[in-house]
Amino acid sequence: MPADPTPSAHLLRLLPDAVVQTDARWTVTYLNPAWQTLTGHAVADVLGRSLLDFVHPDDNPTLRSGMPVFRLRFADGTYRWMRLQLQPETDAADRVISRQGVLIEVADVTEQVLVEVRQRFLRLLETIDGVVWEAERGVGNTFLSPQVERLFGFTVEQWRADPGFWRSRVHPDDLEAALAIDNAAYDATHSYAYEMSYRLITRSGEVVWVRDLCRTVVEAGRPNRMIGLMIDVTRQKQAELELLRSDERYALATRGSNDGIWDWDLRTDVLHVSGRFNGILGLDATGPVHADGWHFLQSRIDPDDRARVESAYRRHLAGDSPNFSVDFRAWHGSGRLVWVNWRGVARFEDGIAVRMAGSLSDLAERGSSYDALTNLPGRPLFRDRLDHAIALHREGLAAGEGAPAQSHTTMFAVLMLDLDGFKAVNDTHGHHIGDQLLQQVARRLESCVRAVDLVARMSGDEFIVLLESVDPAGAAERARQIASALALPYTIGATAVHSSASIGLVSSHPQLATSDDYLRAADAAMYEAKSSALGISVFEAGQ
The missing domain is CATH 3.30.450.20 (PAS domain)
Structure with a gap:
């Protein structure tokens, strides 16, 4: 607005209302004499300064956001409620180059109360972790809460100076979809709520994910306007993407496992x-x-x-x-x-x-848990079953079971055995005969035990048996049955093979606490059995 003494400038000086003009950054570029009459501030002292310097600190953000009512500091130091509806002037590129409006004191008490309520509401908006906004077609944002600077790095003035500013900051990959939703809202024939998710490029160049909760307001006789809340959901989106990648890795691992x-x-x-x-x-x-x-x-x-x-x-x-x-x-x-x-x-x-x-x-x-040659479980599986049997036995003891009325359900026994003369079979008939002998031994062992028992191959010609729910006498009888069964001749093709077994037996006992304790005890008893006529040796606790 020119300051020359043109007819229009002369009329502005004669107006009883204060006329204010600022540039896009709120610097005061023109005041008519009514300004000094109203506020007491000399025109010359205000020109070139920011209008915001004279606005109450609590109202500064809301004025910048587009709220036309605020408290202005007068020359005597008091603040009074004022209304200043600034109209923007734009260049050929629709960028704001100046604002001008008439400053009017809000004298009506009722209106002042309403203004104070509105101001409190606007200050409440500042506590929301998001950007509250309002926009109209061709005008851009008519209101924008100050959080826009904290979240995205742009001042309210930068954002509102250009009606196309928001569109210029939407990530190119999301722009087409966002504009389609935006244009549909501007062309709507009725009010409705909607939301958008898109990426926004901040002032620093960082890309953030935004969730925009919006509503288009359609009223007769005026352009459609939209209101909304922009929330930075980058962390949530990153967590969702990481979860998706995790799910993909899990699916890949599952397929590969x-x-x-x-x-x-x-x-x-x-x-x-x-x-x-x-x-x-x-x-x-x-x-x-x-x-x-x-x-x-x-x-x-x-x-x-x-x-x-x-x-x-x-x-x-x-x-x-x-x-x-x-x-x-x-x-x-x-x-x-x-x-x-x-x-x-x-x-x-x-x-x-x-x-x-x-x-x-x-x-x-x-392979480490199952023996392919004999189709028997291996050492890891046996140890797991033995650990379980030991735990049940301890629970039984803790529950007060004891001789002579002790229940057999938690008692067990371990039999370790190896074949006598197995090396001679391999040396005389070959390893293929030895392998078939081991297979037949495995089947005989399985036939000698109950379904609840477990037969496993430890290594070479060494086998081990877990007898569950059995007392020492029953375990010893089972060991004799196994010894008799294994002593019978084996027919492998046209070859007759003889091989007996040495068996070490250890029954469940409180002094044996771990699977290693039982395996060592059974192994020691097995070597004792090699010198026994029956080929069976029973481990006695305390030996």
Whole structure:
């Protein structure tokens, strides 16, 4: 607005109302004489200074945001409520180059009360962790809360100076979709709420994710306007993307793993399993979700192993072990039994297990846990079963079981044996005959024990047997039956092979605390048996 003594300038000087003009950065570029009459500030002292210097500090942000009512500091130091509706003047590129308006004192008490309420509301907006905005077509933002500078680095003035500013800051990859939603709101025939998610380029060049909660307001006789709240959701978006990448890595690991994966919601009893889990159990046509998780698992576990399996995971749920791992025989879809390992860990909330997850392994495919030659479990599986038997025995002792009325249900015995003269068989007939001898020994051992018992191959010609729910006398009788069965001749093709066994026996005893204690005791007894006529030696605690 020119300051020359043109007719229009002359009229402005004659107006009784104060006329104010600022540039885009709030610097005062023109005041008519009514300014000094109203405020007491000399025009010459104000020109070239920021209008914001005269605004109450609490109202500074709201004036910059587009609120036309504020408190102005007069020359006597008092603040009075004023209204200044500034109209922007733009250049050919629609950028704001100046603002001008008429300054009017708000004298009506009712209006002052309403203004104070509005000001308190605007100050409340400043506490919101987001940018509150209002916009109209062709004008751009008519209101913008000061948080825009903290969140995105741009001042309210920079943002409002250009009607197309928001569009210029939307990430190019998101712009087309965002503009389609934006234009639809401007052209709407009725009011409605909507939201947008897009990336915004900040003043520093950083890209942030924004969630924009919006509403288009359609009123007769005026252009559509939109109001909204922009929230920086970068951290949330990054967490979602990381979760997606994690899920992709998990899916890839699951496909690459030979184990079956499972996840069990203990509150709903819903069990989710991977395709490999179903494959191990021969249930390829079965879906991944089982609504009755424990019933499904029970139906696959061999009845002789169910109590042991349930005891293993319940000890974990009770907090007695950091996780659980148990080997058992499972019914395959083809009708045969397969040895599997089931392991996992639970998640607790307020001391209550709410979820469990883990894996299922086919022990026939894990060479360290399963012996391919004899089709027997190996040392790791045997130790797991032995650890379980020891734990049950301890629980029985702690419960007060004792001689002579001690229950046999928690007692057990370990038999370790090796074949006498096995090296001579290999040297005389060859290793292929020796291998077949080991296979026949394995079958005879399995035929001599019950379904609840376990026969395993330790190494070479060494086998080990776990007898469960048996007292010392019963264990000794079982050892004699095994010795007799193994002493019978073997027919391998056209070859007759003779091979007996030396057996070391150790029964459950409080002085033996770990699986290593039992294995050492059984091994020592086995070597004692080599000099016994019966080929059997019983370990006595305290030896």
